[in-house]
Amino acid sequence: xxxxxxxxxxxxxxxxxxxxxxxxxxxxxxxxxxxxxxxxxxxxxxxxxxxxxxxxxxxxxxxxxxxxxxxxxxxxxxxxxxxxxxxxxxxxxxxxxxxxxxxxxxxxxxxxxxxxxxxxxxxxxxxxxxxxxxxxxxxxxxxxxxxxxxxxxxxxxxxxxxxxxxxxxxxxxxxxxxxxxxxxxxxxxxxxxxxxxxxxxxxxxxxxxxxxxxxxxxxxxxxxxxxxxxxxxxxxxxxxxxxxxxxxxxxxxxxxxxxxxxxxxxxxxxxxxxxxxxxxxxxxxxxxxxxxxxxxxxxxxxxxxxxxxxxxxxxxxxxxxxxxxxxxxxxxxxxxxxxxxxxxxxxxxxxxxxxxxxxxxxxxxxxxxxxxxxxxxxxxxxxxxxxxxxxxxxxxxxxxxxxxxxxxxxxxxxxxxxxxxxxxxxxxxxxxxxxxxxxxxxxxxxxxxxxxxxxxxxxxxxxxxxxxxxxxxxxxxxxxxxxxxxxxxxxxxxxxxxxxxxxxxxxxxxxxxxxxxxxxxxxxxxxxxxxxxxxxxxxxxxxxxxxxxxxxxxxxxxxxxxxxxxxxxxxxxxxxxxxxxxxxxxxxxxxxxxxxxxxxxxxxxxxxxxxxxxxxxxxxxxxxxxxxxxxxxxxxxxxxxxxxxxxxxxxxxxxxxxxxxxxxxxxxxxxxxxxxxxxxxxxxxxxxxxxxxxxxxxxxxxxxxx
Numbered sequence: 162x163x164x165x166x167x168x169x170x171x172x173x174x175x176x177x178x179x180x181x182x183x184x185x186x187x188x189x190x191x192x193x194x195x196x197x198x199x200x201x202x203x204x205x206x207x208x209x210x211x212x213x214x215x216x217x218x219x220x221x222x223x224x225x226x227x228x229x230x231x232x233x234x235x236x237x238x239x240x241x242x243x244x245x246x247x248x249x250x251x252x253x254x255x256x257x258x259x260x261x262x263x264x265x266x267x268x269x270x271x272x273x274x275x276x277x278x279x280x281x282x283x284x285x286x287x288x289x290x291x292x293x294x295x296x297x298x299x300x301x302x303x304x305x306x307x308x309x310x311x312x313x314x315x316x317x318x319x320x321x322x323x324x325x326x327x328x329x330x331x332x333x334x335x336x337x338x339x340x341x342x343x344x345x346x347x348x349x350x351x352x353x354x355x356x357x358x359x360x361x362x363x364x365x366x367x368x369x370x371x372x373x374x375x376x377x378x379x380x381x382x383x384x385x386x387x388x389x390x391x392x393x394x395x396x397x398x399x400x401x402x403x404x405x406x407x408x409x410x411x412x413x414x415x416x417x418x419x420x421x422x423x424x425x426x427x428x429x430x431x432x433x434x435x436x437x438x439x440x441x442x443x444x445x446x447x448x449x450x451x452x453x454x455x456x457x458x459x460x461x462x463x464x465x466x467x468x469x470x471x472x473x474x475x476x477x478x479x480x481x482x483x484x485x486x487x488x489x490x491x492x493x494x495x496x497x498x499x500x501x502x503x504x505x506x507x508x509x510x511x512x513x514x515x516x517x518x519x520x521x522x523x524x525x526x527x528x529x530x531x532x533x534x535x536x537x538x539x540x541x542x543x544x545x546x547x548x549x550x551x552x553x554x555x556x557x558x559x560x561x562x563x564x565x566x567x568x569x570x571x572x573x574x575x576x577x578x579x580x581x582x583x584x585x586x587x588x589x590x591x592x593x594x595x596x597x598x599x600x601x602x603x604x605x606x607x608x609x610x611x612x613x614x615x616x617x618x619x620x621x622x623x624x625x626x627x628x629x630x631x632x633x634x635x636x637x638x639x640x641x642x643x644x645x646x647x648x649x650x651x652x653x654x655x656x657x658x659x660x661x662x663x664x665x666x667x668x669x670x671x672x673x674x675x676x677x678x679x680x681x682x683x684x685x686x687x688x689x690x691x692x693x694x695x696x697x698x699x700x701x702x703x704x705x706x707x708x709x710x711x712x713x714x715x716x717x718x719x720x721x722x723x724x725x726x727x728x729x730x731x732x733x734x735x736x737x738x739x740x741x742x743x744x745x746x747x748x749x750x751x752x753x754x755x756x757x758x759x760x761x762x763x764x765x766x767x768x769x770x771x772x773x774x775x776x777x778x779x780x781x782x783x784x785x786x787x788x789x790x791x792x793x794x795x796x797x798x799x800x801x802x803x804x805x806x807x808x809x810x811x812x813x814x815x816x817x818x819x820x821x822x823x824x825x826x827x828x829x830x831x832x833x834x835x836x837x838x839x840x841x842x843x844x845x846x847x848x849x850x851x852x853x854x855x856x857x858x859x860x861x862x863x864x865x866x867x
Contacts (some may be wrong), residue, residue, distance in 0.1 A: 186448045186451055186455075187452070188452070189439070189448065189449055189453060193422075193426050193452065193453055194456050194459070196425070237265055237266070237267055238265060238266055238302040238303070238353055239267050239269060239300065239301050239303075240266055240267070240268050240302060240303040240305055240341075240353055240357065241271040241296065241301050241304045241305070242259075242268045242269065242273075242304075242305045242306075243271055243274070243276070243277055243304075243305070243306050243307070244256075244307045245307075246307045246308045246309055247307050247331075247337055247339075248331050248332075250331065250332060251329055251337065254329075254368075255307075255339065255361070258361060258363070258364050259360065259361075261360050262356050262357060262360065265356070266356055266357065268305070273296065273304060276296060276306050276342065277306045277307070277308050297343075302343065303341055303353040303354070305339065305341050305357065306339070306342070307337055307338065308337065309335060309336075309337055309338075327358070327361045327362045328365050328369070329361075329364065329365050329368055330368045330369055330371075330372045334372055339361055341353070341357050341358055396496070396575065397574055397576075400496055400573035401549065401570070401573065401574035403476070403573050404500070404546065404570030404571070404572070404573030404574055405549065405570055407472075407500075407570075408543040408546045408562075408566035408569055409544065409547070410468070410469075410472065411465060411507075411566075412507075412511065412536075412539040412542075412543045412562060412566075413539075413540065414464055415461050415464065415507075415511045415512070416532065416536050416539060418460060418464020418465065418468070419458075419460050419511070419515045420529075422457045422460040422461075423457045423516050423519040424519045424525050424528040424529065426453040426516070426519065427453065427516060427519035427520040427522070427528070428520075428522040428524060428525045428527065429525045431522070431523060432523070432524045432525055436604075446601050447601045450597065450604055451597070454512065454513060454516050454600065457512045457516055458512040458513075461508055461512045461515070462512075465508055473497070496572055496575060497573070499577065500568075500572035503569060503585065504565050504566075504568070504569045506565065506590045506593060507566075507589050509589070509593040510561060510562070510589050510592050510593040510596065511539065513593045513597050513600065514535065516596070517596050517599050517603065518531040518532075518535060520603040520604060542560065542562035542566070543562050545557075545563055545566070545567065546563075546569070546570045551567065552567075553568055553581045554581055555581055555584050557585075558581045558584040558588060560588075561588070561589060561592045564581075564585030564588060564589070565585050565586070565589050567585070568582040568585045568586075621779045624674045624776045625777050625779060627670065627673055627674065628670060628674070628772065628774075629773075629777065629790065631666055631772070631773065631776075632769075632773045632790075634666070635663065635666050635794070636794055636797045638662055639662065639798050640798070640800050642658070642662060643655075643658035643662060644800070652748070652752075656760065659761060659765070660760065660764060663764040663765060663767075663768050667764065667767040667768035667771060667772045668767075670768070670772040670773065670776060671767075671771065674772070674775070674776045674779070701822075701827075704818075704826065704827035704830070704865060705826050705827060705830040706830075706861065707830075707862040707864075707865050708818070708827045708829075708830030708831035708834060708862065709830045709831070709833070709834045710834075710859075710862070711834065711858050711859050711861075711862045712833075712834025712835045712837065712838050712858070713834070713838050713850050713858055714858055715811075715814065715835050716839060716842075717851055718810075719807045719811065719835070722806055722807045722810060723807055726803070726806055726807075750840075750841075753840045754840055757836055757839075758833050758834075758836035758840055759837075761832065762833030762836060763829055763833070765795070765798075766815065766819075766828045766829045766832050769791050769795045769816075770791070770815055770819040770825050770828045771819075771825040773791045773794065774791040774816050774819060777791060778820065788813060788816045788817060788820070789813065791812060792810075792812030792813045792816055793812075794812075795808060796808035811832075814831075815828040815832055816828075821866060822865070
């Protein structure tokens with residue numbers, strides 16, 4: 162009778178290959194961990210220093226505040242006072258309020274007639290400034306002056322408070338203005354303003370209310386007075402305040418904590434030449450990827466747990482106060498545990514993303530360059546959690562980092578919606594799995610061991626790099642030169658931008674790429690899998706017709722994206738938009754269609770889909786990176802963070818259509834139709850472009866895509 166081995170079920174047979182891979186994975190992880198631990202400086206900077214910085218910074222800030230407050234209280238400042246313009250009753254009230262000011266302020270009665278007369282004749286920042294500055298040179302920190310304003314109290318402007326003063330109303334309903342003149346750049350002057358103006362403005366409000374009551378009687382609105390009371394438990398208010406900023410700290414800590422481990426495991430080994438040694442070993446690539454990833458994940462987890470624990474302890478001991486008085490009460494341990502669990506897949510995702518970026522880098526320094534854009538993107542995705550009115554739903558739960566950040570906030574606040582939270586949990590695991598699969602593909606021994614071809618001997622690589630450079634130049638040129646032209650004249654500037662600048666760059670890039678391939682760009686395009694086909698005239702006409710019919714449905718998709726985005730990034734409104742609409746209202750409908758539909762449909766498509774996309778995709782058939790890169794450039798060229806998502810999605814759709822159809826004319830037709838619907842919807846409000854029947858226009862396109 163054979164006794165089953167340890168870890169085996171009775172009746173099961175051992176799997177030597179699986180055991181071999183498991184041992185190889187553990188060996189890789191152990192080697193990476195030993196090498197990482199040898200660099201004590203990296204561990205110190207990634208984990209220990211940030212963990213200790215929270216209590217040190219908060220304690221130091223608290224101590225500095227106490228020292229500053231004590232110095233203010235111990236230091237005596239002098240304020241010259243001339244209140245001779247006030248009647249006796251009002252003067253007594255003012256003197257009583259000034260007596261409430263702390264002992265650090267000494268009031269001295271002076272003759273400030275020159276300052277009073279200048280203030281009474283003009284604004285506080287006029288002649289009074291010159292006279293006040295002369296008097297402030299006499300070792301004074303402030304001047305308190307009063308004069309008769311002469312305006313009726315009910316029509317009096319409240320600009321005195323904005324100018325460093327208050328309006329006082331006497332018993333005869335005469336308005337007197339009391340102003341404090343000081344130097345804001347002076348620490349003593351700024352301290353005086355905070356101590357003196359508070360009691361005076363409180364007195365001004367009381368006198369104004371008394372004058373209104375005497376003239377109009379009791380305010381009838383007082384019969385409907387109400388008050389707001391927050392009945393939320395202390396742990397709810399404290400949890401919400403903590404959950405609103407903790408996701409931002411978490412993503413920054415995860416990136417900074419796991420960055421060194423990821424760069425050392427991938428980019429560092431590639432730069433030193435040891436990664437190639439691992440890749441030629443008789444083990445699957447995924448074993449190497451998972452072994453290295455496990456160490457990066459452990460490092461990121463250590464940094465995340467230690468830093469968050471340090472921050473929570475700092476809050477609990479009172480070294481850091483949350484806003485709005487939310488620091489009262491303790492944190493609920495159960496909520497903290499739930500918040501950590503729902504955010505855990507995001508830790509896995511960000512560790513996998515770091516590994517993917519590091520695996521793409523050829524050197525340690527190149528990998529460091531990827532960290533800043535990665536951090537900005539992660540912070541942007543986590544920032545909606547700071548807005549309490551952004552609610553977690555199933556759609557936002559699918560967005561990486563954003564969904565778990567909202568779930569973490571709601572978990573701390575005690576209002577977590579479990580179905581949406583589980584959706585965010587599962588979606589984050591899916592994104593992490595996708596990133597891990599991309600790491601495995603990136604660790605391609607044949608690609609990594611192949612030396613880059615010299616410049617001029619790799620037409621595909623040269624075309625891709627040239628296309629990327631032209632794309633970046635296009636974004637900068639349209640933003641700078643195009644913006645200047647359109648600010649000069651909207652219609653003429655936009656026309657020049659599209660038909661001279663954008664079209665010129667498209668023609669240059671198309672000619673340069675064609676010349677790089679010896680005049681046979683069509684043969685080079687055969688490297689692109691989905692665009693290796695050629696389109697006949699009849700086929701091209703079919704694609705163009707399908708693109709034109711699909712425009713209204715695509716517009717509805719864009720409107721849906723904007724509506725979802727507006728919940729956490731609403732479109733701005735203001736004078737610039739009103740001025741633009743006024744200019745466009747003067748144009749006829751045909752002119753609008755030519756300017757905003759046909760012109761960008763032709764010129765932008767020739768540049769981004771006709772030249773940049775194909776130039777990028779030529780590089781050994783890397784279709785997906787080329788597709789997303791040109792879409793990002795296309796969105797960046799429009800220079801609007803509020804429209805980036807919808808423009809990026811449109812660029813992906815148009816690029817995919819170009820690659821699938823083999824002709825840029827299909828994208829031109831769809832782009833023109835999409836823009837034309839937006840113009841027609843504004844000029845022809847009687848036409849319902851949001852009707853579901855417009856989706857029938859997608860059928861011809863679906864038939865051709867099959």
